[in-house]
Amino acid sequence: MVGSKSVERRIGTRYIVHLPVRVEWDDESAGGHVRVEGETQNVGPRGALVHLRRLPQVGSRVRLAVLEDDATRFEAVAEVLRLERDPAQPLAALRLLGAEREWSEMVWEWAAQLEQQAADEEAE
Numbered sequence: 001m002v003g004s005k006s007v008e009r010r011i012g013t014r015y016i017v018h019l020p021v022r023v024e025w026d027d028e029s030a031g032g033h034v035r036v037e038g039e040t041q042n043v044g045p046r047g048a049l050v051h052l053r054r055l056p057q058v059g060s061r062v063r064l065a066v067l068e069d070d071a072t073r074f075e076a077v078a079e080v081l082r083l084e085r086d087p088a089q090p091l092a093a094l095r096l097l098g099a100e101r102e103w104s105e106m107v108w109e110w111a112a113q114l115e116q117q118a119a120d121e122e123a124e
Contacts, residue, residue: 012045015111017118019043020067023092025056040066043111045104047078047095055090056080064094066107074099074106 019040027034038052048064056062058080065075078094096103 012108013112014042014044014049015108015115016042017111017114019048019107019111019114021048021050022065022067022072023050023052023056023062023094024065025060025062027056037067040111041091043108045108046100047081047093047103048107049091049093051089051091053090055083055085055092058083061097062094064096073110074103076103 017040020037021040022035022037024033024035026032034054034056036052036054038050041049041051050064060080062078062080063075064078065072067073076099077097079097081093081095083093084091
């Protein structure tokens with residue numbers, strides 16, 4: 001009997017933080033441009049898992065904006081790697097297509113700080 005192995009493709013730490021996001025894409029089947037706001041479930045060094053009320057297609061490209069105080073903190077193009085179609089919490093795994101250094105500096109490191117702050121507050 002041949003066993004199967006799961007290969008872990010993730011690189012780097014994922015931080016469990018809920019950052020507001022906006023995701024936009026063109027959806028020809030729906031007849032136009034889609035703009036959905038949601039929040040991250042976790043943030044990794046090259047992308048994020050995001051909760052959205054409406055999901056794009058796997059393999060499609062979307063414009064991902066991370067928001068802070070009603071302003072855009074970071075914006076870039078991302079690819080939809082996979083979807084979790086749980087009606088209670090639909091999720092899209094997004095991987096950046098470029099701008100990884102900017103993401104790391106402006107979002108991933110910020111997520112690490114926010115997660116640490118939450119842990120510190122919980123410990124008090």
